[in-house]
Amino acid sequence: MMTKNIIKSNISLITFFSAFFIISSTSLSYDTKECYIWFEVNSDESLRTYMKHAKGWNIIGDLIVTSTIYNVEYVTNQLMAFDFTIISGFKTASLFNESNIYDVEAWIKIAQKAIKISDMTNGKAVILENEGTIKQLLSRGIDSINVEKLTDLIGAQRWPEIWFWYAPMGQREPVRTLAFDIARAIKKGIPNSRLIEASSSAFVNSNENLISKSNLKRTFILDKNPISIVYLDDKIFNFWRLSETRKAVNSAIGNTVIIYPGFGDISNSEAVKSSLLGSD
DSSP, X not given: OXXXXXXXXXXXXXXXXXXTOOOOOXXXXXXXXXXXXXXXXXXXXXXXXXXXXXXXXHHHSEEEEEEOTTTHHHHHHHHHTTTOOEEEEEESGGGGSSSOXXXXXXXXXXXXXXXXXXXXXTSOOEEEEXXXXXXXXXXXXXXXXXHHHHHHHHHTSOOOOEEEEOOOTXXXXXXXXXXXXXXXXXXXXXXXXXXXXXXXXXXXXXXXXXXXXXXXXXXXXXXSSOEEEEEBOTTSTTSBOGGGHHHHHHHSSSSEEEEEOOGGGTTOHHHHHHHHHSOO
């Protein structure tokens, strides 16, 4: 995904949006599922747009917002100013642009940033998004890692609770094995981490896809209680329709489900809420 640094405006976003919000921390409950709503905010413009619609999504579930490692503090600060209950996080890829996965300084920076973000969100977990890092490694012809070496590097740092997006989905080799091995190092190095899986119900046909089934079995080897993600979009083939949100959530394994609408549906929280309050 393309990203760009947020250009900090001279006019604070806090002032700009102060007239829009009377914040409620009340979330809806869907069967036995604990739901979160995930959006990526990678520019000043997308942050402004997100802030206009965040209240509607916060009624459905607590918010997850991710950005780059360079912008995540700024984004988190803006959202925390309105007393949202949020889980914040960032992409790891930029720290490995010109280094390898065993870069000690890179992992120190990631861990320190994660601690800072967790502190800013009152001790909440922090998302680490690893998809771009996997793509970078593969683009350099690196399709395997030394799991024990990486585990030692990660385990040497102090961490908050980490929710790790490791992106196996329905991908074929070597993506899924590389993703699995990095996730293995994360789970060993950060015992209080959880994996975000995209194999059980991320897409309409996930439970029929043989590769997804295989990836889900691999996930359970590492994490007996992973977090599930479901993708919503009325315009993309194989994504769940907004009207199918309840079905998607109830099809996912476990009790913690991330709903990922995509930025094109930023203004459609009512459609998602209506589906969740309906019946399958």
